[in-house]
Amino acid sequence: MAIQSAIPVSFETYFPQGAYVVGEVEQVMKWSDDGKQQGQDLDKNxxxxxxxxxxxxxxxxxxxxxxxxxxxxxxxxxxxxPPALNGLPFRPVIFEGLAVMPYTPDTPGRSRVAYSLRAREMKAAPKPRGSE
Structure with missing residues (x-):
């Protein structure tokens, strides 16, 4: 049987060199089958x-x-x-409860497995030692 749920992965495994948030937090919108917006999407669990x-x-x-x-x-x-880094738009971040969600996109003529990332929480990355 294929995996039907999220696959937990540590932040350090997925982002071994670290990660940076850019831009703003956005709502994930829910859409009907006929393309109409139905408000903010909710987590199934x-x-x-x-x-x-x-x-x-x-x-x-x-x-x-x-x-x-x-x-x-x-x-x-x-x-x-998290706070911006030295006034730049880059924000060092870590994600707790990171998981990979496999899915098959509805792309005519192509069969492949894609994935999305989910996290339980977003936090500021700790400052490296000696960076103060």
Whole structure:
């Protein structure tokens, strides 16, 4: 039987060089089959509203097109962004409860498995030693 649920993965395993949030926290919207917006999507397990953030993988070896991902977070209230780094739009971040969600996209003529990332919580990354 194929995996039907999220696959837990540690932050350090998925983002060994760290990660940075860019932009704002956004609501994940729910859409009807006929393309009409139906409000904010809810997590199927917790019933909490779904949010998402754009994340850059700090790994310089990331392949072209794979350095940016979206991470979804189920939370009753809007997750707060960590502080910006030296006034830049990059915000060092860690995700707790990170999981990979495999799915098959509805793309005519193509059969492949894709995945999305979910997290239980977003936090500011700790400052490296000696960076103060």
């Amino acid at each position: 917790t019933g909490h509203p779904m949010w998402r953030v754009r994340v850059f993988d700090a790994d310089p070896a990331a392949k072209r097109g794979q350095g940016e991902v979206m991470v979804k977070i189920a939370s009753i209230s809007e997750p707060q962004l």
